[in-house]
Amino acid sequence: MNVLDFLTDPITAGFLQATTRLAIPIMLAALGGMFAERAGVLNIGLEGMMLLGAFVGFSAAFMSGNLWFGVAAGMLSGALLGLVVAFYTVRLSSNQVVVGIAINLMMVGATSYGFRAVFGTGTSSPRIQPFPPIEIPALGQIPVLGPLLFQQGILVYLTLAIVAVTTIVLSRMSVGIAITAVGEHPEAAETLGISVSRTRTWCLVVSGLLAGLGGAFLSLSATGLFLDNMTAGRGYIALAILLLGRRHPWGILLAAVLFGGADAFQLRGQNAGTGIPYQFLVMLPYLLTIVVLIGFAGKVRDPAALGQPFRRNKVE
C-alpha cells in the first residue's frame, strides 16, 4: 500500500475524523482555562463546567428540540459557574484550587441529580440526534486534512473560528494586553486603570462559556446522549493541554489534536481486537497527560500572579 492509499483509506479517514471529534472538547476547555490562567486565576473547575455544560446542553436540546438552544444553554450554564468561581476567587480571595475542587465534586452530584429530575430514574437513556457532519465541498476530499478538518459537525468549525478569534483578541486587542497585565502584575494593572477583579471575573465567565461549550459538544455533537460523569477527567486533561500549548490558542489546538489522536488510536485499538486488554488502551490519554506534565511542567513560564488572590487598597 503506498502512502497516498493509506492516507485516503476509509479506516484512516475514520481515525482522523475521530481525532478531531475527541480533540474538540478538551481544546475548548483548555482555551477557557487559558483565559483564566492568563488573568492569573487557576481554574480547576473546568471539569465541573464541562460536565454542567454537557448536562444542561443535552437537557435543553432534548426539551426544546433545538440543538442550538442546547448549545447556548450549555455555554450559559458554564458561564454561570464561572461567575460562582469568580465570586469565590476574586471577591472572597478563596483558595483557587479548593474552590475548583469543590465545584467539580458538586457538579458530579448536581448533574446526576438533575438528569434524574429531568428524565426520571428509568433505565432507557434518552437520546437526541446530534449535529451531523458537514462535508465542505472539495476541501473535504483533501487527504488527511479533509477528514481532520472538513468533514466535521458545525461545532468543530465554530471551535476553529474561536481559536482564530482568540488569537486576535489576545495579541492584537487592548483587552488581551489588559488580561496579560492582570496576570503578570495585578497591582500595576490597577494603577493603569484596569480593574483586576472585573478582568478576572470576565475571564472566568469566558472560561465557563468555553468549557460549557466543550461539555455541550460531548453531548450534542460527539454522542447525542448524557451519561453520569461523562467528562471523565477531560477538564483536568485540559489543564495539562493548555500547559503543553503554552497558553497560546494555536499551541492548544495542536496539543489537543495530539491528545485526540491518542484517544482515537486507543478507541481503534479496542475495536480492532489487538489482544491488548482494553483497560490498558483506555489508560493511554491519562498516561500521555502525565508524560506531558513531566516534559513540560516547570519549562513553561507561568503568569507571575497565577494562583494568587489580589486585594485592592492594601497598605504596604
Add this chain to the structure above:
Amino acid sequence: MSATETEAPPSPFARLRPLAGGALLSSLAAIVLALLIGAILIVAWGANPLEAYIALFDGAFGSWNSLAETLLRAIPLTFTGLAIAIAFRGGAFNLGAEGQLFLGATAAAFVGLALPDMPPFVVIPTMILTAALVGAFWSLVAGVLKMRFGANELITTIMLNYIAILFVSFLLRGPLQEAAGYLPQTERLASNARFPTLIEGTRLHFGFLLAILAVVVCHFALWHTTWGFKLRVVGLNARAAFNSGYKVTAITISAFLVSGALAGLAGYMEVVGVQRRMIENLSPGFGYTGIIVALLGRTNPIGVLAAAILFAALQVGGTTMQTASGVPSTLTAIIQGLVVLFVIGRGAFDFLAKRSRAD
C-alpha cells in the same frame, strides 16, 4: 474523648475557643444552609422536603442498625479524609486517594487470599501493611512527579486515579477474577482475614476502632511531634522551611507517603469489613468525598472524624430517603458540595455586610 483532652496543647482555651465559637458555628451554619437549598431541590423534584429529610435522618440514626451503618460508612471516609488532610497540611493536594484506595484494597485482598491457612494475627497485620504500603507507593508516584519534575499533583493524581482503577478492573476481569468467572471480583476472603463485628446484628466492625485510633495518632503526630511541626511549616511556607534547614523534599514526600497509606487503609477496611472480597465498584468515590471531608474538618483530624460521620449519615440516610420519597440519593452529593462551598465562603457574609454598609 479523654484521649484528645490529655493531648491538648498547654493553652486549651486558645485552641478551643475558635473551634467552639467561630469554626464550629460557621460549619453548622453552612450545613443548615446547604440543607435549605437541598429542600428547594426536593420541592423541585416534587416531594415534601420535611418528609424526605425525616426519612434521611431516620435512615442515618433512627435505629441501632442505621446508626451502625452510618458509622460503618464513616470508616473509609475518615481514612480518606485523614489522607487528604495530612497531605494538605504538608502543602500537597492529593486528589489521588481514590486510586490509592483501589490499589491498596486489591493488594490487601490478594495477600489475604494468598494466606488462607494462616492465623488471623498473621493475616490481618500482613493485609494492613500491604494495603498501606501499596497505597503509599501509588501516592509516592505523584510525590516524585511533583518534587522531581514539577508536575502539578492536582492533575497527576487525578490521572493516576483513572490508571489505577482501570488497572484494578483489568486484574478483576483477568488474573485475580474469581474462579466462577462471572463478576469482576475476587474470591471471598476466608474467615481468618475478617474483622469481628462491634455491635451484634449489625455490620459495624472492629475497623471503626482503628479509624478512631488513626484520628488520635494523626492528631498527635500533627501537633505533638517534630515531624508534624515540620510538615505544617513546609505546608505553610516551603521557602521559609528550607531557609530554616528543613529537608523540604523529604518532608513533602513523607506527606505523600502517609497520605497514600491512609487511603490504602480505607480500601482495606471496605474489603475486609464490608465486601469481604475485592470488587470492581468497591468505592462510590470515597477518595473524592474524602477531599470535602478534609475541607469541612478544616484538615484537623478530629474535625475530619466529625465531618466523616456527617457525610456518612447523609449518604446512608440518602438511600433511605430515595426509597421513602423517591428523591434520588445523589441529592446528598449536592448537599455535600454546598456545605463545602459555604464553609469556604464564610467570608462572604463579611463581604456582603461590608458592601451593604458601603452603599
Add this chain to the structure above:
Amino acid sequence: MSGVTVRFGTFTANDAVDFAVARGQIHALLGENGAGKTTLMRVVAGLLIPQEGIIAIDGEPVKFTSPIDAAAKGVGMVHQHFMLIPTLTVAQNVSIGIGKAGRFFPDLRKVARDIEEIGDRYGLKVDPNARVGDLSVASQQRVEIVKALYRGARILVLDEPTAVLAPQEVEGFFRVLRMLAEAGTAIIFISHKLNEVMSLSHQVSVLRQGKLVASMPTQQTSPKELARLMIGDDLVLPTVEAEQPAGQPILVASNVTYRDDRGVDRLRHVSVSAHAGEIVGIAGVDGNGQQELAEIFAGLLVPTSGSVSLRQGDRMADVSRAGPGPRIDLGLSHIPEDRQRTALVDLSIADNAVLEQVARQPFSSNGILSRSAIRTFSEELISDNDVRCTGPDQSILTLSGGNQQKVVLGRALSRDPSVVIAVQPTRGLDIGATAFVHEQLLAQRSRGAAIVLVSTELDEILALSDRIVVMFAGTIVGEISRRDVTLDRLGAMMTGQAA
C-alpha cells in the same frame, strides 16, 4: 493649579496632612521610613481612598476613587516598585488601559512615535519596541516617566526614585526633572536623602509619624534643620566603635558564578570572605547581585561554579552544594531581606521562635515536641528583644514589621552564630527598631561573630562596616577599608568604575 490638600484621619498613617504643589515646582516630601510619605502619595494617585480630606486641582475639589480617576486629572505616579508588566513591550505598557491609542485595537506604531517624541523633548530615551523585562532598571524608570507623560500627567509623583540609581545616574535624572518642571509640570519628589532634596527641590515638606511637621522653601532651610525635623529629637544611631583586629576567616566564597533560570549570569567570579569579629558591608545599587550572593551564602541558591566554605573547627568545610540545614549546624544565621516570604510562617510567635531549632533538645526529644520548652524559650526571646505582643501564642503575622524583625533577629542571634548574613535588616523599620537592630549586630561583632551586611542604604553600610565590598553587575568592583572610604569613591565603584 492652586494646590492639593489632603486631610484624613485614620489609624494615623496620615494625620490631617496639608500639602500643596504648584505648576513648575519641584516639591520634596521628606521623611523617615514609615513616616507616611508613600501612603500620602498613594492617596494622591487614587490608590487609597482617604477617610477624610479634600484634594483639589486648580482650585477645583476632586474625588479620586481609582488610579484612572487620578490619571484623568493629570496625576502620574512613579512607584518605588515599578508598575510595569515585564512581559509586554514599552509601547504596550505605556498605552495600556486607556483608549488613546484606539479603543479596541491599539495602534502601537503611533504609540511608538509618541514615545519617541516625548523622549526627544525631555531627554528620556527608550526603545518603544523593547520588552520591559529586558531593560535596565534606569531605563525602566524612564519608561515609567514617559508613561505618565503620555497619559497627560501634569503632576508627577516620584516615590524614592533615586533608590534604584547609582550616584552618577542621579545627576542625569535630575536634569530630566528640572526640564520637566521648566515645561510646567508639578513634581512631588519623595525622598529621605537630604542632599538630593537640597540640590533639587524648590519647596520641602517634612512628614513625621504621619504628621506634617514643616513646609518651607528649600532655600530657607539647611540639611541640619531638615534632619532634626525628620527624626525628631537628635537620636544618634550606633556606629561601629574602635577597630578590632579581625580574626580567622569564617565564611569564604571563592570564584562564585551564578547563572539564573533565564541563563543570565547574576554573579561572575565573586570572591569574598568574612572574618571573626568584623562586619563586611556589601554595598551596591539594588539588583547588582547582592541578593543572589546572600542567598548563595545562606544555601538558598547553589552556585553554578566556584565554592563556598564555612569554618568547622580548625578547617574550612566546603558547603557549596549544601542546603541551609548543614550551614545552620555550622553556626550560620540568616536574616533574609523578605522576612514574610523567607523567614516567617503563619504560626504563633512561639513556633516561629524555634523554627530552626525545633528538632533539637530541649524543644524535641525522640521526635516529640516539648511545648513547655518552646514556650519558655519564646517568652525569653520576647522579653530580651522587647517584642511588643500579647504573648507567645499570638500569630506572628499580626505583629508590626519591626516586631516581626525582632523575632527573626532574636531567633538568629540566640544561637550564638559564628556568621550572620543580614540582608537589608532595617528595611521598613522605624528609627527605634533600626537602632536596636544595629546595636544587636554590633554586639555580635564584639562577641566575635563574622557578619555580612548587605544593604543598599549607604548610611547603614558606612555606620557599621569594618570593610566595604562594592558590587556592580554581578562582580565585585572593589573593596575599601573603613579608614579609606569616601562617598566619591563609593559612588564611582557603584557605577562600575574601579576604584
